[in-house]
Amino acid sequence: MKALAIALLAAALAGCTSERPPGGVVGDPVRGKIALTQYACQSCHLIPGVPGSKVYVGRPLSDMGRRKTLVGAVPNDQAGLMRWIRDPQSVDPHTAMPNMGVTERDARDMSAYLLSH
């Protein structure tokens, strides 16, 4: 039974790691996925791979790996995304997304996860 559970877990994890971060992206996407849930990101955003309610308070984060820009003209590269996550008001003073007090390491790992999806 335990062997089966481990096998299933391994299969699930293999599914996760098959989403490779694009070139130049640093950080730990597996840790980033957990970090996203520890800053309540999923309370407002639909996040791929994170179970939660059907919320649309913030925009779904399902296409972050493909988007070219964030709000306005800020490029959706890892530096831009980290800046947005850590201090949204510095990018858009009127955004309703609060500053969640995300540390640099956590923002790096979060962005690594989001840019892999």
Added chain:
Amino acid sequence: MPTNRQRLIIKTAVLTLMAAGAIAGAAGLAVLYGGWYNIGATAQHYAFIYTVLEEGMKQSVRNHADDIKAPRLGDPAQLQLGARVYRDKCLQCHGGPGVAQSTIGMSMQPIPGPLVDATQRWEPNELYWVTKHGIKMSGMPAWEYHLSEQELWAVVAFVTVLPSMDTQAFKAATAPKAAP
């Protein structure tokens, strides 16, 4: 009198059900006592477990709030009282438009939802019921014994106007001096 063939069918059916029941029971006990399901709040539920729990919660609230009739909500004094209650009792876990919840609210599982979209999910009588009775196993406290009837309806009224508030309006309404 049943024939031999009929007796055999019944016997087979009964034994099969008993065996299936025993196996299911053993599997259930193995899961329960194996401790494999991670109860830690850094691990998310499996999506189907989350969905089932959420749906059950929703239906339970609908059912229990069915008989409650909401009074007329939204006069300015009531909204001011509601803003004070929200600031003191809700903000730390639910946050508000442009305002982050405290780290307590951020890291709870299940995550306390934002209330800015609450009116899309709930009727005022249901919001009242949830606030008054809380939600088991979710961290949502019951406020029945800590807030007055007037305060309960006031905070419901305030939640119903949240969608119309931007960050500035919300901060003004919940400022320490705005609603003493």
